[in-house]
Amino acid sequence: MATETPASEAPLRILLPQILPALVAGVGCGLLFLGLSELADQLQHLLWNDLPDALGIGHYSALWIIVMLTATGIAVGLIVWKTPGHAGPDPATEGLGGPPLPLVVVPGLLLAATLALAGGVSLGPESPTIGSAIALTYWVGHRYLPSAPGAFWVSLGIAGTLGALFGTPVAAALVISEALASTPSRGSLWDQLFAPLLAAGAGSMTTQLAASPSFDMGLPPLDTPGYEDLLAALVLAPLAAVFGLLGCYAFPHLHRAFTRLGHPMVILPLGGLLLGLLGALGGHLTLFKGLTETKEIVEEIGTLDSGELAKLTVVKLAALLVAGACGFRGGRVFPAVFVGAAFGLCAQALVPEMNPTVAVSSGVLGVLLATTRQGWVSLFVAAVIAASPPMLALLCLASLPAWLVVTGRPFLQLDEHGNALR
Template sequence: MSAKPTAGAGKAPADPLALVRTRGYAGLLLVAAVLGAPISAAAFGFLALVNELQSLLWNDLPKGLGFHGTPSWWAIPLLVVAGVLVGLTIRYLPGTAGHKPAHGLSTTGATRPVDIPGVALAALASLGAGAVIGPEAPLIALGSGLAVAAVQLSRRDLPPQAVAVVGASGSFAAVSTLLGSPLLGAFLLMEASGLGGPLMGVVLVPGLLAAGVGSLIFVGLGSWTGLGTYSLAIHNVPPAGTPTYGGFAWALGIGVLAALAGTGIRRLGLYLEPRVERRMVLGTALLGLAVGLLALIYAEATGKSATEVLYSGQSALNPLLGDRAEYSVGALVLLVACKSLAYSVSLAGFRGGPVFPSMFVGAAGGLALSHLPGLPDTAGFAMGIGAMCVSMLRLPMTAVLLATLLLGTDGLAVMPLVIVAVVVSYFVTLRLAPAPAPGPDAGAAPGAAGAAAPGPTGP
């Protein structure tokens, strides 16, 4: 832990691998391995708590109040209260209770330990009550903050680069199996942070080590407790078949449609965000009201559960594909519309991540389009996930991997189609985005900003 940067504090060294050649880097690897276990256990506990909160608030509480089942309107008061709690947390606790999800996956460095309570409380209120937001961003921030807090208890004069590496390792450990594989989680963090070249290896090696340890902890705790690992998993995938020319034509169309939809979702969230922040508590309460009303509209119009509009959609992807025959085209279109609006509204004020809702919206949209000629279910499902994911996250490699590896061998069969859909969506999304305002760093090489702050997501 005695590694010292070769440049001034807070700046990237001229030779990023200089950190690797110091004796202290071996200490960082040891720290990453040691911290991987408790941080992964904490992440597992956080996900278990979220799962219990969702069941308690949606199933047990209505029964305790005398209802025979959960009313379709139940989400409205639940999310209004959650919005108030999130608003109070953002207003009165240090930090901003985690990064703002409307801006994608933020990469502003390691989370400050003082911000951990705000991140945890806002995420629990958002995820537990049913806001359309995912758990990945809070886990990334909490893992980073816990790792930094742990090492600062023993030594407060750590070089900035060492703090960044430790924080990144904590994030790797926290999301080690959330996406179904520690490699997928590692790839998401790597691409989101914008790292490249030698600097990528400096952060990636201890991060992968922490993720490997964390994956073992997730699997062990899931088996010991009987709760599972809370990993994203899709089973009983219909045979994909061989890609056809018609499939490639659909890939072009799905890419364009996903880019338009994703741009609309993001822009509405960014439009609402500053207006909510003017009166944070009232604003987040109104956001909760809007999400609850959208869930009620879908439930009353289709006769299906309001929970299909609520929550991140992580656990709903598998039944959506498995029960696809039970959805009419109209029900799928309404589900996409209500989920997209609820997603956009949730991005404006609640706290969580943008990954899983984008996957669900894309999957439902792909299944709706699969009712048209020439588009098999599995191909539409996979292309929808990849195209919508890249439109919201702007991480093309991660989008391809998420859409294909989770489907097993059938995902590999449709990978060429997914790649086309992702590339088209990515291109159209970038073309639709407003040009960035010129700044003092205009003209700098891509990735230069990321090189100065190698740590992953923080608030």
């Protein structure tokens, strides 16, 4: 992930020249994420507010949801069909990172992701933004510093974008540390993390200064967890992981069903129609990437009953599976957070004595472990959502039985042959 440090050279002589490229890459990744987000937000307001108002249609009427998602499928299908590079590889095979894409692919990938985000597709911005950031960082880096290895630029693109997405460099450090753990040692971990952490810090500061992103859901703080909170977390996180695994087992079958249709102008419009029908069933809370909608259901604790929350959970998971399987460009982390939060709130509605902070964070932890198989990131997101330091101990303990449930089993990513990765 970073440059190799020969034993005969002082690490300082290796690390100091990395500072400027890392800062430039981090700021560039932050600006890329901000630009994509702002464009998608403006287009979303136009499509879901201004246009329905002009037509005298309800913003989230069942008919408008079906029309908008189907139209989004048609538009993204055209992009995948006609643009150079076909808007990148099959997104079902992509995770948080990967080899650099050809630069010609980036415009189509960003345009397809923008339309999906604005059109209500249940995917997040992380995978297309990271893929585009890696491609741009690699191209610029090799142009001006061709002596640096390609893995160095890849690590800066991943780290800078993760820092921008989460508004903190911590998530980037955790992702890259997991990646480094599976590669041969190249010296001190902190020497290898130096440039990526700097890029992540620059990316996070760029978004913090411009947009102040926050994962704070407004959950009540949990100052002194009790035995009942520990028990709830230990039970709920594995149950949420089991629920997430149901989607992981279904994902390759759904992907194969769409792939058999053969052409993006058949696959994506049909996928959009199915997403529209799911959206009409689940309502507006099951649309879009899910972060704002997660805050909404948390704010409505006590007003949504268990049946309504169960419907939101199932519909959102189904929408995530359809969107990921039929080829819409987008990431799966943000909608998985909504699924986990809704699962936790459903459990809390069934057992009102359960603390809602424990319920939501444990549900998010379990679903993310199942769908991403990235332990540190799952733990980080769940802890950030809880926004309560004492919850970290509960979540660390709850992650262990949840990990026993998911380890060795499929997660929400496929190989190039369409088989589930484990």
